[in-house]
Amino acid sequence: MGYSQLKIPKICEHCGKPFEAKTVTTRFCSDTCNNASLRLRKKQTLEEERKQKVLQESKAIIAEIQTRPYISIAEAVVLFGISKNTIHRLIRAGKIPAVNLGERLTRISRTHIEAMFTAVALPEQKPQEQQAVKLQYEPSECYTIGEVSEKYGISLSTVSNLIRRNSIPKREVGKFVYVPKEMIDKLLARK
Numbered sequence: 001m002g003y004s005q006l007k008i009p010k011i012c013e014h015c016g017k018p019f020e021a022k023t024v025t026t027r028f029c030s031d032t033c034n035n036a037s038l039r040l041r042k043k044q045t046l047e048e049e050r051k052q053k054v055l056q057e058s059k060a061i062i063a064e065i066q067t068r069p070y071i072s073i074a075e076a077v078v079l080f081g082i083s084k085n086t087i088h089r090l091i092r093a094g095k096i097p098a099v100n101l102g103e104r105l106t107r108i109s110r111t112h113i114e115a116m117f118t119a120v121a122l123p124e125q126k127p128q129e130q131q132a133v134k135l136q137y138e139p140s141e142c143y144t145i146g147e148v149s150e151k152y153g154i155s156l157s158t159v160s161n162l163i164r165r166n167s168i169p170k171r172e173v174g175k176f177v178y179v180p181k182e183m184i185d186k187l188l189a190r191k
């Protein structure tokens, strides 16, 4: 490419200032912006790599937990996205078999919680249109997350997880999330 006197108006990709570029490939207004952008991208790459590593590690941990018949309460929290309180309540209610091996050494049956929290995820595969139709619920036909939590005695985060896992249609109005009563009742009545 030959030398050109041409000045190309551009916007600096780093600081957003308009400037005149000497070539079409110039992306930054100055060396300062060029270097700053390079540093930023390097940092983002490192951050992304770190995240991926953490994700890989937690995947490995989860894969390992999934092979054991008995798991700790902390592991159940990770594996099923349910709160410690919920697990303790289920143990007290005799819904999950638990073995107490000592202080903080409670081991609970993975298969039992699995049956409790993942079996309900089965009706997930529904045709798209059916889902769309089901969004037509009157407010009186809906619960708020708080109502579901109260009615079934499960924590708010567990309710949110169940809704997400089961692709239950929800509608947000202000700070409230509404979900269809019949779908929630059907889902939770099985327990």
Ligand SMILES: [Zn+2]
Residues within 6 Å of the ligand: 012, 013, 014, 015, 016, 017, 028, 029, 030, 033
């Ligand atoms: Zn700049």
